[in-house]
Amino acid sequence: MRERMIAEYLTTRYGLPGWLAYGGVALVQCLILLGIMMFAAALFTWMERKVAGRIQDRLGPTRVGGRFGWLQSVADGIKLLAKEDLIPKEADAVLFRLAPYISFCAAFCVYLVLPFSNGWVAQHLNVGVFFIVAVAGLEVFGVILGGYSSGSKWSLYGAMREAAQVVSYEVPLGLCVVIPVMVAGTLDLVAIGNMQRGWGVNWLVFHNPFLFITFFIYALCTVASTNRAPFDLAEAESELVAGFLTEYSGFRWSVFFMAEYGSMYAMSGLGSILFLGGWHGPIPVAEMLGLTYANHAVLGWLGDLLGACNFLFKAFLGVASMMWLRWTLPRLRIDQVMTTCLKYCVPLAAAMFVGTMLWTYALPGGLLPRSTPMGAVAEAPPWTAPRAARGE
Amino acid sequence: MINWHTFFFMLFATITCAFAVAVVVSANVVRMAVCLIASLAAVTGLYFLAAADFVAAMQLMIYVGGTLVLLVFGVMLTARGPFVSMKITPANWLMAGLAGGALLILLLCAAVSVDAWKTAAVAESAAGREGGHTVARIGMALLGLRVDALEQPNPALRGGMAGYLLPFEIISVHLLVVLVGAAHLARARRTKKPIEPPSGTSRAA
């Protein structure tokens, strides 16, 4: 919505043609999101090495770019770009080339509707939650196609496992997502985030005991659906060589990698909005400091910036715990993965759904007394509401 | 003067149609599935443009996500060498082309036959901005409550706006039955044929 203000400003003030103003603004937005995703991927590859190193009683990267090896991802990137790009003879070349980009696009599309702070969202959809779940599920296509088109049996195994796993885990994941949505009464991510304003007790995860459990089921399903250890069966290196990635090398391989990290970050972000207050910290610092739109537009903007940092940090914590899991646990077997999903996650999530429903019916308002925000209740800026509600 | 609504419509429509044609033309099952995905995903864009945001998300989730993962799964379970692509005769093509072409012409004629259908009522700039806000109303409608009936200016039409509780329930039961049935069908009662012991000279790929 902000982008429309900017575009309109550009057309009226500088007389730019409408298509250029709108197109330019949209392009800039896309580039920013792409930048965030790339940066996240680069940061996480470095961090994964550091975390792995520390967990394994090593140092991890130390040389490239100074003391902490923080340029390691850049060095990796250059190495990957310089590597020979192989396409096996047996491969279906078109699909083989296409597959990584499908995965990447799906991961990127999540960022299009993911709000980073109050109204800081590229495309404010009022079916945002739904859209994210749908699009995140599309990432599996790239993996399936990549595995199928490689013309290798190990890749095919990886693809089959991924298909089975992701299709199964979409069910409990969807159920877990629906539960906070039911409490919030909207599919609009910005609205869900904003209704958790105030102290940490307002977070949906503390709304009722069922939601609290749901959060952990959601976390489990997120790990499974982003294909991370201990659920990384599609690329299980001790069984399937590298699964669907077996035949990939160089740039295409790194695109898959970026998609994986991108979607990890996005799913953690979604979790933090749905359960952990989104851009609202446990303590309403912004409101204490008076960084609200009620005081001044700039102050409000600063408050939002603080919120964005808050959100990014929470999502970052989610990714960090995924890494922690990965370097600690052995891998599950495919039948155990399916059992976990179908025998435990689905019934449990369904029970939580019913429980939350009954809770909201019997005890509307939540477990803990809802705190009111400090000071004046800051109204959301007008552009955070969906269009139709604004009566345009 | 081209506006964004038109631009995106043309973009999505082109993708939709091009990949739909590609589905027909392509002989490889997996490629067909990929083209179908692309085509259906582009239809999602058309839905968004037509202010049907909930339907669009549903399309993306169920159609593109659910159905096609299933489809690709099925393709890969059964796709093996000769079965991936099957050739058909030119005569078949001719017959199919005639039937399909005739249908297409009929439908196109119908599409452009009504004048009111060719003129967009809302000013073009506003059309693209009218974001749908259908989630709650669809939800209520499925529960049998038509809140949108209050917005219907024509009282004659308002009477026909019934709720969808019964169809919703029927669909739910239907889905359940279908799931059970599909699971039952796919459970092949396998004849236990003995697997001959692998010979050492077997060359595995």
Added chain:
Amino acid sequence: MAVERVDPELVEFDVRTDEMLINMGPQHPSTHGVLRLVLRTDGEVVSSVVPHIGYLHRCAEKIGENVSPRQWIPYTDRMDYLAGMNMNLGWAMTVEKLMGLEVSEKTRHVRVMVCELNRIASHLVAAGTYGLDLGSFTPFLYCFREREKILNLFEAVCGARLTYSYIVPGGLIADLPPGWLEACERCLSELEAVVPELHAVLTSNEIFIRRTAGVGVLSPEMAIDYGCSGPVLRGSGVKWDLRRDGQPSVAGMYEDYRFEVIAQAGGSYPRDQEYPPVPPAAVLGDCWHRFYVRMLEVVQSIGLVRQAMEKYRRSADAVSEPIKITQKLPRGEAYLETEAPKGQMGFLVIGDGTAIPWRVRARSSSFCNLSVLPEISRGCLLADIPAILGSLDIVLGEIDR
């Protein structure tokens, strides 16, 4: 005692898929070297496994017929390259048996010390790579960190970190260097602290138990029938350890040492140390038990090394001198098996009166242990293959010789 074979084709399938022959190895990450397994799979279910070995065949026995016993020592290093000391010991004692040599008390205790240290090192590699096979990377590095310390000790002893050639027919190439015992004690006490960590991340980890318990069950009858030995045999509950049950010279080496054979008998493991309980899901003879036996043997070997250090300090005589390279062998033959970390490593030597043996034979424990793989992995899932293979703890250098 013919073993009844379980019908492997009695697996129900819901959806018929195509049977697929896939080649696991020789460049697969979890075949522990250049082993090639041809798997016949139906989806994820493996209906048969055919191992193909020989990629690392180096004609060790043929070479042994052309060099003298002392010259063949480095070739034994390269058999089980993770336990070179034990390989050296096996060959040295076989030649000593043929020649009727006795070694001094001090030599005996040094031999016990280095062999038990090498057993620890080998079991650490087994534990670490087993974690790797199950997708857990971290324990691997913990194990290798500790193994490095043991290799440092070996380096101080003989200058080599992998191929030691330290124990030779007749004795040892050198006595322990000064200060070595203290360094060894430090290493052992550090190691003792790590074992509970390994138990935490592997042995008693819930996912680990689920991946290994009840998988690849090897019955004791089958284990004996296939000639399995070492932790694979003891994991099936057979109380058999050549350090106690071996030929007089082998059992005599450990005669004044206190230790128990690590095997579950009468429903429990010997209670000579603290260890995590056996999970209810574990079946005797499965992957979990084989792994567990190795972990317990690590602790037991620490104790044995300590005892050996004590005895070494007390022994007054000197270390025995090795035989000459040109030493003539008597006519006759001798076969001896020792308890190597992977199992019973046997050597046969036939002398014809010259310095060069007429025939040399190496009986590999991993060779027999691997031969049960097709039997115990039929009808398992694809992911169980690395789990079972890893629990057998094979070394291709020893299998292919």
Added chain:
Amino acid sequence: MPLLNQPVSLSHYLVVGAILFACGILCMATKRNAIGVLMGVELVLNGAAVNFVAFSAPFLRGDAELALGLDGHLMTLFVIVLAAAEAAVALAIALCYYNTHATIDVDEGDELRG
């Protein structure tokens, strides 16, 4: 071709729907592969769904009061759900068929035995 110069209206959507529908029919007719036929059905259903959505949007047509409104959306939802169900059943049949015939060529399945 005058449609191309006009602002987007109902007719545009109907044309897209028609093309999808025709492609679906062609696909069903020309594919011998059971799964290919299934994909044709999906296309046909989607063509219909596009029409429903288009008819329900009031701003696309001159006679806005005749728009289907939510009814169109709901019908589309039912179409999507039924298509998913149909895909599941059809896939199960294809698998079952494959199990008995070892092929998914529909032309091979004309003999009347199980």
Added chain:
Amino acid sequence: MEIGLILDRLKQQFGERIVGADLEAADPWIEIAPTALAEVARLLRDDPALRFDYLHCITGVDYVQPDAKKAKNFPWEVHFELLYHLSSMAHGHRLVLRVALPRWQGGVEGQLPEVRTVSDVWRTADWHEREVYDLSGVRFAGHPDLRRILCPEDWEGHPLRKDYKMAEEYHGIRTR
């Protein structure tokens, strides 16, 4: 059980077919005729007093001196020998079973000597017999899957025979 008693037990059952024995050697051995191998093996395993349940190793030893200069000092007769190292976990006794075979079946160069398999008695023998076949060249009649195990399947010759000459080339690779 005393090794002497084992010998008596075998002699009583098989008589003439027990060819020789040395009970004083470092590893006491009993030599049997090739025809008796399968029956002796089965008896050794199944007799409750013997219970040789563990086959350690099968070794093929080729006794021939191809070098004519050394041949006159050659201490053994020219023949081929199989050694079976057995032990009993139940009773703790050990035994070496010895089977002498002609170097070539019927004296025809290239015809591998043949003996009955014991892989149906001890499963250990399965791979060990394959190894002996591969490296020493003995055919084991009745073996379920007698293929080369260490050498490639198209390898020529049996390397542990004393008169083995390695081919100059293997698939275009010079071998020396």
